Amino acid sequence: xxxxxxxxxxxxxxxxxxPPTPVAVAPKRTQQRVGxxxxxxxxxxxxxxxxxxxxxxxxxxxDGDVRCSSLVxxxxxxxxxxxxxxxxxxxxxxxxxxRARKIQLCATCHVEGNILHEAFAVEAGAFFEGxxxxxxxxxxxxxxxxxxxxxxxxxxxxxxxxxxxxIEERVAAAMPQAVKPIEAxx
Numbered sequence: 001x002x003x004x005x006x007x008x009x010x011x012x013x014x015x016x017x018x019p020p021t022p023v024a025v026a027p028k029r030t031q032q033r034v035g036x037x038x039x040x041x042x043x044x045x046x047x048x049x050x051x052x053x054x055x056x057x058x059x060x061x062x063d064g065d066v067r068c069s070s071l072v073x074x075x076x077x078x079x080x081x082x083x084x085x086x087x088x089x090x091x092x093x094x095x096x097x098x099r100a101r102k103i104q105l106c107a108t109c110h111v112e113g114n115i116l117h118e119a120f121a122v123e124a125g126a127f128f129e130g131x132x133x134x135x136x137x138x139x140x141x142x143x144x145x146x147x148x149x150x151x152x153x154x155x156x157x158x159x160x161x162x163x164x165x166x167i168e169e170r171v172a173a174a175m176p177q178a179v180k181p182i183e184a185x186x
Contacts, residue, residue: 035054037056038050038054038056038057039056040056040058040061040077041059043060044060046060046062047063049067050062050064050067051066051068052069053069054069055068055069055070056068056072058074059074060078061078062079062080063080063081064080065083065084066082066083066085067084067085069085070086071083071088071089071100072088072091073088073089073090073093073094073109074091074092075108076092077091077093078092080095082096083096085099086139088104089104090105091109092109092110094111095112095113096113097114098113098114098117099115099117099138101139102117102119103119103120104123105121106126109127110127111128111130114130114133115131115132116132118134118135118137
């Protein structure tokens with residue numbers, strides 16, 4: 001590394017050093033994230049609400065609401081509950097409403113729920129069933145937050161007999177006389 005050579009002419013030592021190595025500067029991030037994400041591994045099932053000031057990565061199953069800075073749902077993960085986060089990336093299955101500034105639905109995801117977002121991206125192959133609405137501030141827009149019950153399919157209501165009879169009368173009256181049901185000949 002360093003060498004000490006003596007010049008015969010002047011009897012002065014000459015010291016040589018290696019050239020300085022360039023220092024790489026990491027690009028600045030818009031948000032400072034401290035530490036590693038909290039991980040729910042694939043063999044773990046959590047029932048209850050998860051709240052974190054940092055990032056959460058779910059690879060297992062969560063039956064409850066999640067509130068965090070950034071959320072990643074893995075391909076084999078399943079979450080049933082409400083999500084409130086700055087950023088959400090979904091690769092697995094979610095049943096519940098989502099409120100986030102930035103949402104990405106990856107090709108492998110299956111989402112059933114309403115979404116309130118500022119920025120929204122969907123990859124080809126992603127499954128999404130529900131309503132999606134833009135908001136300038138989805139995290140503060142509590143009153144406009146879509147609830148899971150707002151979009152779930154409701155079973156068809158039974159038609160009262162008197163209403164069914166009126167419908168049949170109207171259909172029969174609207175049918176041309178030339179079109180009649182074929183009666184079986186005996």
